[in-house]
Amino acid sequence: MVNSQLSEFGIVLLFIIGAIAFVLITLTVSRFIRPNRPNYEKLTSYECGEESVGNVWSQFNARFYIIALIFILFEVEILFIFPWATVFGDEKKIAGTDGLWGWFSLTEMFIFISILILGLAYAWGKGFLDWIKPEPEVKDYQSPVPKSLYEALNQKYLKK
Amino acid sequence: MEILPIEVIDKLVIIVAVFGISLVIAMYSTLAERKVSAFLQDRIGPNRAGIFGIFQPLADGVKFFMKEEIIPATADKGLFILGPSLSMLTACMTSAVIPWGDTLELFGRVIPLQVTDINIAVLYVFAVVSIGVYGIMIGGWASNNKFSLLGALRASSQMISYEIAMGLSIVALIMTTGTMSIGEIVYQQGGELYGIGALDGFAWNVFYQPLGFLIFMICAFAECNRTPFDLPECEAELVGGYHTEYSSMKLGFYLFAEYINMFISSAIMSALYFGGFNFPFIDKLDLSHNWETIIGVGFFFTKIIAFIFFFMWIRWTLPRFRYDQLMRLGWKILIPLSILNIIITGLVLLLTL
Numbered sequence: 001m002v003n004s005q006l007s008e009f010g011i012v013l014l015f016i017i018g019a020i021a022f023v024l025i026t027l028t029v030s031r032f033i034r035p036n037r038p039n040y041e042k043l044t045s046y047e048c049g050e051e052s053v054g055n056v057w058s059q060f061n062a063r064f065y066i067i068a069l070i071f072i073l074f075e076v077e078i079l080f081i082f083p084w085a086t087v088f089g090d091e092k093k094i095a096g097t098d099g100l101w102g103w104f105s106l107t108e109m110f111i112f113i114s115i116l117i118l119g120l121a122y123a124w125g126k127g128f129l130d131w132i133k134p135e136p137e138v139k140d141y142q143s144p145v146p147k148s149l150y151e152a153l154n155q156k157y158l159k160k
Numbered sequence: 161m162e163i164l165p166i167e168v169i170d171k172l173v174i175i176v177a178v179f180g181i182s183l184v185i186a187m188y189s190t191l192a193e194r195k196v197s198a199f200l201q202d203r204i205g206p207n208r209a210g211i212f213g214i215f216q217p218l219a220d221g222v223k224f225f226m227k228e229e230i231i232p233a234t235a236d237k238g239l240f241i242l243g244p245s246l247s248m249l250t251a252c253m254t255s256a257v258i259p260w261g262d263t264l265e266l267f268g269r270v271i272p273l274q275v276t277d278i279n280i281a282v283l284y285v286f287a288v289v290s291i292g293v294y295g296i297m298i299g300g301w302a303s304n305n306k307f308s309l310l311g312a313l314r315a316s317s318q319m320i321s322y323e324i325a326m327g328l329s330i331v332a333l334i335m336t337t338g339t340m341s342i343g344e345i346v347y348q349q350g351g352e353l354y355g356i357g358a359l360d361g362f363a364w365n366v367f368y369q370p371l372g373f374l375i376f377m378i379c380a381f382a383e384c385n386r387t388p389f390d391l392p393e394c395e396a397e398l399v400g401g402y403h404t405e406y407s408s409m410k411l412g413f414y415l416f417a418e419y420i421n422m423f424i425s426s427a428i429m430s431a432l433y434f435g436g437f438n439f440p441f442i443d444k445l446d447l448s449h450n451w452e453t454i455i456g457v458g459f460f461f462t463k464i465i466a467f468i469f470f471f472m473w474i475r476w477t478l479p480r481f482r483y484d485q486l487m488r489l490g491w492k493i494l495i496p497l498s499i500l501n502i503i504i505t506g507l508v509l510l511l512t513l
Contacts, residue, residue: 011171011276012256012284018175019252023245023413030225030409043233045305046404056309057301064317071320078327082283085334089509102510109506113499120495129491131484
């Protein structure tokens with residue numbers, strides 16, 4: 001086996017090509033053996049039996065967008081942390097610098113992560129992470145029948 | 161005969177074997193899921209196709225092939241086909257970096273039982289899992305159906321939320337192992353736990369990273385869209401979620417991808433945290449290398465199947481979360497916990513080194 005990075009990634013590429021071939025073959029085979037008899041009713045989109053109204057491709061809750069934005073920030077930061085994590089515990093480097101390497105890189109990463117935490121705290125404080133919570137409906141209906149009447153009725157039937 | 165170098169043929173055989181095994185296990189997971197649910201609910205489960213229903217997955221597969229496919233007239237046809245294909249593709253791609261076993265010595269050659277051991281394997285898994293979001297998002301968007309779009313939006317924001325916590329918990333693991341190659345991580349776990357000789361072969365990362373493992377496992381459940389995190393397809397409110405409009409083989413792809421994902425994430429959890437193909441007291445048995453490898457593969461698959469059973473057990477035990485609970489768990493509990501885990505890991509590593 002050739003021990004170069006290129007050939008290792010070449011194998012990954014081979015694997016991906018295999019996966020693509022599998023998906024394509026399955027789709028093609030099923031295309032040829034399944035029946036195909038479309039009609040108007042079949043091709044309408046499903047909406048619990050109702051005629052569907054309007055187009056779906058319009059607006060949706062902007063909260064999803066904000067979540068996606070915060071996600072990208074975090075994901076990029078994680079990508080920066082990955083290489084740090086591999087060299088952080090390197091014993092050779094720690095021994096070579098008399099233990100200074102570990103503490104230095106740890107403090108450095110603490111500063112970096114605290115910026116990350118600051119961003120999270122900001123989003124948290126601004127309420128971007130709070131989703132709409134279902135609240136039980138409180139009825140403010142005032143009954144003209146006073147409560148004492150109900151109470152009297154209950155007492156009357158409880159005694160029996 | 162010398163058309164291809166012998167190493168390439170080795171690799172091709174292993175690639176085909178990995179595909180075959182993951183597809184067969186995913187197929188039989190569907191049967192196992194129904195059997196487990198039947199067991200937990202005191203029913204019998206499928207038992208008509210063959211004894212114990214062992215031909216049920218084949219019957220289901222044939223049905224997926226033979227059913228008519230309906231693509232709604234209002235849907236975006238290209239993206240509609242791309243969605244499930246991408247889902248299936250990403251599900252298949254991850255298994256390239258998983259070490260299934262140690263090396264085999266056959267015909268005077270050393271054959272590693274792993275498709276490839278790239279030095280950034282963990283990053284590769286992480287990247288492929290990220291692409292998985294697109295499969296569901298594209299499919300749900302292209303259906304042009306209100307239920308599908310809601311399911312797809314929920315799925316994508318759920319998956320990206322839990323991906324952060326997952327990445328941060330992996331960072332803590334990499335800090336302790338110092339490498340991103342999964343094969344190397346597995347080899348490291350063959351030693352003695354805490355340096356105690358009696359616990360040989362038990363140096364599993366789960367004992368060094370218990371909190372990290374817990375976070376990783378919860379995130380794996382969320383990434384696979386399994387209960388209690390199956391809000392993208394929760395049938396009580398969204399009919400079928402992102403795959404409402406799908407039928408035939410494309411629906412099959414979505415369902416199948418879920419089971420392959422479950423299998424792969426079980427494999428990754430057992431490789432990263434539970435010692436992979438290592439088993440205790442391997443040196444004391446005094447076996448030849450090939451036998452050790454074969455028994456190791458057996459142990460690895462036992463661990464994987466135990467995890468798959470755990471997935472199913474959870475599914476048939478817990479109810480699903482409400483959406484605000486899901487987001488609160490992801491952003492306000494798991495992410496701070498995983499950052500805390502990184503800090504604790506760093507301090508402990510430096511103080512004990």
